[in-house]
Amino acid sequence: MYDKSKIIPALVIFLGLATYPIWHNTVSGKARYVPKPELPTDKAKKECVEPKTFIRVNHKTLLEDWKFSVVRNGIRTYQASNKKAYTISLNRTCMNCHTDKTKFCDQCHTYMGVTNKCWDCHIYPKQLSPGPLAMRGP
Numbered sequence: 001m002y003d004k005s006k007i008i009p010a011l012v013i014f015l016g017l018a019t020y021p022i023w024h025n026t027v028s029g030k031a032r033y034v035p036k037p038e039l040p041t042d043k044a045k046k047e048c049v050e051p052k053t054f055i056r057v058n059h060k061t062l063l064e065d066w067k068f069s070v071v072r073n074g075i076r077t078y079q080a081s082n083k084k085a086y087t088i089s090l091n092r093t094c095m096n097c098h099t100d101k102t103k104f105c106d107q108c109h110t111y112m113g114v115t116n117k118c119w120d121c122h123i124y125p126k127q128l129s130p131g132p133l134a135m136r137g138p
């Protein structure tokens with residue numbers, strides 16, 4: 001035996017709680033907060049070093065390979081899957097297209113809670129000029 005008059009309200013409360021994250025975000029307007037990394041607008045910069053679906057998921061590994069390639073093997077050219085060759089450089093290549101770290105990299109990283117120490121040593125182009133930091137390396 002079960003009592004419909006209790007089960008239905010209990011179900012309504014349960015569904016309300018279970019879906020809370022969805023409707024709360026809708027009500028508070030947060031549902032629209034998804035990272036919107038700003039892509040290059042320059043026509044000459046329309047193609048990433050690898051396809052978007054790949055780079056989105058694998059840029060961490062790619063950057064690790066790049067670093068390894070330079071630091072361990074002294075190889076500074078990357079042969080991409082589109083048959084083009086790119087200079088292996090976080091700044092002169094990645095950040096040459098993705099010029100604004102704050103509007104690009106950080107958009108996702110802040111959202112996902114990803115942190116890294118890359119910028120303790122690497123200086124991205126936007127930081128370079130003008131000012132005293134312009135003296136710092138590649």
Ligand code: HEC
Nearest residue numbers: 037039040044045046047048049052055056059093094097
């Ligand atoms: C020649 C310009 C260029 C270079 C160099 C470049 N990118 Fe990109 N990148 C783009 C463009 C354009 C897109 C968007 C591609 C698309 O929409 O198909 C993109 C997309 C991405 C994305 C996915 C963004 C998203 O919204 O999912 C990531 C992550 C990324 N790039 C990281 C990097 C990293 C890391 C490097 C260096 C290893 C790099 N890019 C080098 C132009 C470049």
Ligand code: HEC
Nearest residue numbers: 037056057059060063094098104105108109112114115116
């Ligand atoms: C489309 C969203 C997105 C964009 C844009 C993006 N990242 Fe990421 N990044 C992530 C996510 C998600 C992770 C964590 C997952 C992983 O480790 O692969 C990550 C991880 C990383 C890591 C590894 C951090 C660690 O030590 O675990 C590095 C380094 C990195 N990103 C560099 C960059 C750089 C440089 C740019 C800008 C040129 C960039 N990312 C742009 C989403 C993004």
Ligand code: HEC
Nearest residue numbers: 063066067070071088089090091116117118120121122138
């Ligand atoms: C302690 C300082 C330091 C930190 C932190 C650091 N790097 Fe580097 N990185 C270097 C040095 C030094 C080189 C060698 C520079 C050269 O020979 O051109 C290098 C080289 C590289 C290269 C190849 C050459 C170039 O100019 O881009 C890549 C790619 C790279 N690092 C990516 C990263 C990423 C991604 C992170 C964060 C996950 C990171 N590095 C953190 C110091 C650092």
